[in-house]
Amino acid sequence: MFLRLIIYRIKVLLKNRVLLFWTFAFPVVLGLLFNFAFSGLDDQGQLETTKIGIVSSDAEKTENFETVLYSLENDGKPVYQGKQMSKKQAVTQLSDEKIAGYYEITPTDISLAVSQSGIPQTIMEEFLNQYLQQTTEIENLIASGSVNPQAISEDLFASTNYVAEGHQASSYSVKSFYFFTLVAMAIMYSFMWGLKNANDQQANQSANGMRLSLLPKNKLTVAIANLLASFVLFYSQSMIILAIFHFVYQVDFGNRWGWILLIYGVASLATLSLGTLIGNALPKLGLQQKISIGVGLSMAMSFFAGMMGSQSLKYWIDVNLPLLGKLNLVNLISDSLYQLFYYQSLNTFYINLAWLVGFTIVFMLLNYFFERRVQYDHL
Template sequence: MFLRLVIYRIKVLLQNRTLLFWTFAFPVVLGLLFNLAFSGLDDLGSLETTEVGIVSTDEQKTDRFVEVLASIENDGEPVYREKRLTKQEAIAQLADDKIAGYYEITPEDISLSVSQNGIPQTVLKEFLNQYIQRTAEFEALLASGSVQPQDLSEDTFSDTEFVTESHESSNYSIKSFYFFTLVAMAIMYGFMWGLRNANDQQANQSSNGIRLCIMPKNKLMVATANLLASFLLFYLQSMLILAVFRFVYQVDFGDRWLHIFLVYAVASVATLSFGTLVGNVFAKWNFQQKISLGVGVSMAMSFFAGMMGTQTLKHWINVNLPLLGRINLVNLISDSLYQLFYYQSLKPFYQNMVWLTGFAVVFMLLSYYYERKVQYDHL
């Protein structure tokens, strides 16, 4: 009987073309736009040597930064050539397009100024983001006493290692990073199927809910069958989207495929359970209002996860408000994929899996609590 409920539920869900579009077709179309926008960012072959201004009030900090910047090479030739300038000279040369941009280096901060958007400017921005992020990580390691300063200077700020990790697709890919956030957002959209389950399980929300409530079957069995059916359908959708991203859009996800499939599975259960919980908590809202709430939450999570060009904000949150990053489902999913792609150690990945699993369990228990206490005067 349970298997029959699952099969019937899958048939019902397949008839909902609107949700099929938003959870399958929309991510694929958005992925096409991402591919057109970011496909050239990892190709340094199209870059000629470009001059970059350096405005400095901290010579020691500047020397280290310039050494790393000069290590960016294309076929043995430097991609960027630094020019030491005053701020007034840098502003004038930037206005005349004599430099791609200029870095202003002070004891407190490093900032970048550009006058246009192009591949050289984009790479300069990404380089600065990665440099600041890695430097903060190393300062934290030094403060903890887990490494020695000479180890960092030898292993990290060598001529090629840092830049290789920042720009070669085998170690760091700008395109892959943005697709990781897109994948996370697409998985987050699984909340829509969870909302549909909640809507169809409550008698005060739909006619389907009335029929399910008068069935001579345990409500927990019905809810579990609905969750399993939506999981199977959504997971299959997600695998198809992943195949399009990998084989059509040529996105590099690394080679840890079993772990990637695990991310999809755990994250799908978490987002489906989240949608069911939202549907039960806001039972008095109509379905469209709950969809709008879920989309708004998903977009906010995507923004703080760095999807809209907000990598600097994402890094600031990770450093200063790490708990906010931990409770962001989109950030947890995209970080898990990033860690599989970038890090050798799987410890951070498993920590994210524990958080995602915890959220899934909490969402399911709360949904069960809300559904269990629902009573109706009449049907």
């Protein structure tokens, strides 16, 4: 009976051509436009040596930092060309666009200052993140007293693996970067299927809701069957879209396909559950009103994730309000794909994956809370 409920629900959803357009045809068409717009950017955007500034108040710390920084190469050319300068000189040269940014090194911290968002600035930010992560690990090992500090220093700063990681990040695909946000927005649109489920489960919203309320089945069983049906349908759609992006539009997603498929699955469950939650939490609003709320939320998340020419805002949020970035589903999804593509280390990816799993669990629990409280005076 449970399997029949799932099959029946898939058949019902397949008849909804409007939602099929927005969750399948629209991302494909928008991807085609993205392909026309960004297909030449990778050829134009081959990385040249980036000029940067170093503002230092700690000579030893700066020496270690520069050792790693200047060891990074791209096709035999150094990725960075740096010069030590005063803070005033750095600010002036950054304002005049003579340097892409500058690192400020103090005895307690290393920070990055940029005036715009772009490929060099993004790579500079990630290099700093990776460097700080590794140096923190070293400091912890030294503090434990179980290792030789000099040996650790040599292993880190002469490590070919570390240089390779920085080099991988420098093999930047601008086209892939933009498509990651499109993929995240497309996955976010699955909220429409979740919203449709909630609408069809409510007797005061649809005739389907009345019939489902009269079934001699537990409401939770029906809700789970509907969720699984919409997940199977949307995930199948997403795999076709992913195949079109990769094989037809020639978008490079990297080679970590297992993790990519997992992100698609977890993110789809999260956004489906979010759509159901919108429907359950606002039972007195009509379906179109709820869809408008969901679309508005999706567009806002996409904007803050850097999709609409707002990369500088996304960068500012990542630096100054990182929690806000973690609360943005579109940003979590696009960043996860970004991390899988560019970085060898998966530490930050695991954090994003944990946030997505957490959102999925919270949304499902809230849906259960709302659905078990639903009662009707009459049908």
